[in-house]
Structure formats: C-alpha cells, structure tokens
Amino acid sequence: MDLAFQGLFIMLQVAWAVPLGIMIGMAIGAMPGLNSSGMLAVLLPMLILLPPEVGLIFTISLYAGGEVGNSFPSIILNIPGNASSAVTATEGAPMMMRGEGGRALGLSVMASTLGAFGAGIMTLAATPFLSSVALKFSSVEICIVILFGLTAIAQISSGGLAKGLMAGFAGLLLATVGTDPMWGTFRGTMGYVYLYDGIPIVPALIGLLAFSEVLRMLTQDMSGVMLKNQVRFRFADLMAGAREVLRMPVVVGRSGITGLIVGIIPGAGTSVATFLAYQQVIAAATPEQKKQIGNGSPEGLVAADCSNNAAVSGTLVPLLTLGIPGSAAAAVMLVIMAYHNLELGPRLFSINGDIAYAVLWSQLFAGALIFVMGSFLAMFAYKLALIPVKILIPIVAMFMIIGSYGANAYVFDIRVMLLFGVIGYLMKLYDYPVVALLLGLILGGLFEGHFNRGLRMGFGSPEIFFTRPIAILLWVLLAMMILGPPLLRMLRNRRRSA
C-alpha cells in the first residue's frame, strides 16, 4: 500500500508528462497514415535521457494518446494509421459520410476514455493477479483467443459469406509469406530480403484501406469537399455521441475486459483485442443491428475504441510484472527501464515499486484527460473533411507514403502499399470485404506460430487443444459467443409467438 501511495506522489510530481504525452500522441495519431508506435522508436533517444519515471509515463501517455488520435483520420477520412483503428474506419467512416461525424467522434472519444480509465483502475488494483493469469496462457490458449478474432471473418461478409471467407483465408495464406515460424525456412519471398519478416503489416494496411480509398475518390466526382453535404462540426453532436456510449454499459464493459485481458497476453497486441471485441459485437447483434455492421454501427465503433485503449493498460502488466513487452510502446519502456538500471521482471515491484505504481497511476490520470483533450482535438481534426478533395488527395498520398516508409525505412514498403492499394480497390469495387483480408493477414502469423507451438506441446496431437482447462473454457466461451445470441433470439421469438 505504501508503494502505491509513493507511486501516486511521484506521478503527481511529474504529472505534466501525461497531458503532454497524450497531446503529442494524439497529434501524431491524427495524421493520416502515421502511427505513434513508429514515432516512439524515433523519440527513444530523447526519452531515455529523461528521468526514468518521466520517460516511462511520457511513453505510455504518448501511446495511449496515439490510439485515440488514430481514430480521427479513420473516422473522418477512412484512413487508419494502424491495424487497431481498421475497425474504427470500417464503422466510423460511413457515419461520417452520412453527416454523423460529430456523433462518431464523440462515441470514439468517450469509448476510449472509458476503456483507458476502467482498465487503468483494474491494472492498478490487480496487477499481480493479472500477471498470474497471463502466465497461465500458453500457446494453446493464445491460439484459441486468436481464433475468437478469426471467427469475425465469417461474420464480416458485406458481399456474401463466400467472399468473406475467401478474403479471410487469402489473408491467412498471405500471412505465411516470410519465415516459417517453426523451421525458419523462407516461404513465398520470391528472393526479396524485405519479405523475410513477412509482408509488412503497416504498408499493407495503409494500401488496403487508405490508398484504395484514394483510388476510389479518383473515380468519383472530385469537385468540392469530401463531405458532400458539408455538415459542420457541432460540439453538441460530439457530446450526444459521448452520452450515447454511457447507454451501452454491456458493450463497454465487455470490450474493456476483452481489451485488458488480451493486452495482458504478451504478443497479442491491441489489434487482436480490437478484432475480438468487434467479433463479440457482431455475434451479439440483433438482425437489425447486423445490417449496420460495416455500415456505421455505433456498437462496433465503441467496442473497437474501448478495447484498444484498455489493451494499452493491459500491455503494462506483463512488462511491469514479468519484464515481457507486449507492444511497441512496452518495448520502448523496457529499453528505458534497462537504461536506468531498473529491475526488470518480477522483482520490479519490490525494488522499484514506486516507479511501477507511478506508471500505473498515470494511466488512470490519462484516462481522465483523454476525453477533454480528445474532444478538443476532434474539433480541429474534423476540418480535414472540409478541405477540397483536389488538395486533400496529394496531402493524404504524402502521408500514406511517409507512413508506409516510416515503419522500416524501406522503399520496398511503398511498393507493398501500392500493390495492396490496387488489390484493395478491386476488392471494394467487387464487394469483397477488405477487413476480412486484413484480419487474416494480421492474425494469421500469430495463429500459425501459436498453433504449431501448441501442437509441439502436445507432441503432434491436437488433443492438447481440447484437454487443457483454460482451453476448454475458451472453447465453451467461443461456442457461447457464436451460438448463444441466435439461440436466445430464437427462444425469445418462440415464447412471443406462443
């Protein structure tokens, strides 16, 4: 308890780092095609020179702000900056196009706030317990968790189930390009050294979602601004969207917990959390709500943003308790901790516990600030939609190129963006769900690696996937999630007709 209060005292002394980190993170995230993970790597030399508590708090605040900021170009321009904002783009952009941009931004900012704040409270209260939960997840359980996200492929079928499944499985096969996770052989690299680590996700994402959108804009009427009905931003709309989130406690609670738990699992990441929470919304949707999925579903948008911000807090748990970074920001924090000779691993809380608690308290503070700062930035970000299309396209193209190049500093990645942009354009033209391909691409590598490791744990037999206690629980949850809502609806309809 003493350590917790000491941590609070330390955090209050350097509390200025939180709003500054959030603002910078939001500003970077709000630039279409950019993401805060890449910027963290660039800022690392500066971050390690700061006192350790300042550097750590600044890093995690920047990451949290970036996750919120990424939502703005996703909603306003349909140009996500990272995988976890792909769902935000899928649901938020249609809302923007029909003049509900203020509402969409309000939903996004409030959902992010509640996700960050709720997860902040839980990590502060239960970090040692949560880390023991993380330790119980082996490759078998992680594989099933990823399967939760992959089942969304069958449900994101805007053009028909066959198209969704084809796109999803193609994404899974695309994810095999690179190095075999078990045997180290190169697959599908065609001799390109740049593909040894697999297809770069960020350029592929920017190409599939953003560049394809620019190509579509080129084939449409380019006079005027993107928002044809020129609905101006109204703060009242943003607040109405924010209040609407408070009327979705089930969606918020479920997504927040999902994001936190998935964030705790090392290597899963915010994108898995987002797709998982989204899949839960799809599974629980009524037939009327299902029609809105992919066309501006408020529940889908709230679930995505709530879970990805909750996952930010979740990634702190394995880092602080086990010394295992579960995200790019956590990896940067690990470098900062090592540089300042902080104890890495389970003894951090006993030796440098005050600093660890200061970081956890900062997330609570960040959660409280996100709404205020996010709403303020949203007002300016909305102006992007009012820029004439003929000026917007070159600017967005520039950001997309920088965003694709910035991840690895390879010109090859810009070619990847171009190729996936053309593929994404053709897919959109003929009603193939791009998000399904993206899902397969992002989750496929994780799934294959964990699946193979799980099989090795079971000495080649898949029986292990059905005999471990947590695995059985996860299968039951998966079955309940897929079959439960339609069964419940069927029972309710029968009772009504009877």
Add this chain to the structure above:
Amino acid sequence: MSLRILGILIVPAIALLFAWFMVMEQHTGRFRASTRNYATGLGVLIAVFAVLSAAGDLLKLLREQRAAAAEVSGAVFTPEMLRLTAFLLATVGFIAALPYFGYLVSFMAYMAAILLVIGYRPYWKLALIAVLVTAFVHVFFVMTFSLPLPRGYLFTGIMGQ
C-alpha cells in the same frame, strides 16, 4: 458483358493464382509436412470460396443481363479510369525515382504530377503546393523526427556520402 465478367473474375483469379503459387512453392521446395499441409489447406479453402463467390456473382449477372449490359455500354477508358491510371503511373514513377533522385526532387515531382492528373489549376498554385508539401516533409519528418528518407544516389553516390 464480357468486361463485367472479367471484372467479376479478377479478384478470385488473383486469389487463386496466389494460392497456387504458395502451395506449389511449398510442395516443390524442401518444406516440412506441417507447413505444406497448412498452406495446402488454406489454398484449397481459398479455391473453394473463390469459385463459389465468382459463380454466385456470375449467376447474379446472368439474371440481371439486360441491366448489366446497359451499365457497360460506355467505354472502358472513361476520364475517371484514365485519371486513376495516370495516378497509379505517377506513383510507380515516384517509387522508381525515389532511390535515385532523393525525396526532395521526387516528392516535388510527384505532388505536381498528382495535382496535374486531378486537374488542379492554376499552374503556379500547383507548383506552390508541391513545394510547400515537400518543405513540410523535409522540416517535419526529416529534420524534426530524423526520418531517414532516401537522399538519392545521384546526389550522394552509391555509398551515400
């Protein structure tokens, strides 16, 4: 009608080609059984659903034959498609030029090309925007965030000095 059929088949054809390439590569190369089986399984699933989705769309097209024929009565090379093609060519040209001419020249030329393609006028504003965007890239990304954009072999030599 034939153009529409071609359009319907293009995405499944790309998916099938890719699946065939990956499965063949892993069967003809020295890959372990687990990785071959995984790829084959996915390849078969892609093939099944590609055929199903293409067949579904073609059936739909047959049923709406008259409406579809009216839709494609226009030329392929509409102004919009030409604009799109020119944009893609400009992007390809930019990617090819970037390592040789560096980011300053390449970005300026690319921005100018895009603005020309999308019909932005007058020319002096077009040039100004190209210069301003390039300047923004230089100041914000290169100078502030130290992003190592290529400076171009022609200016720095192959060794980058």
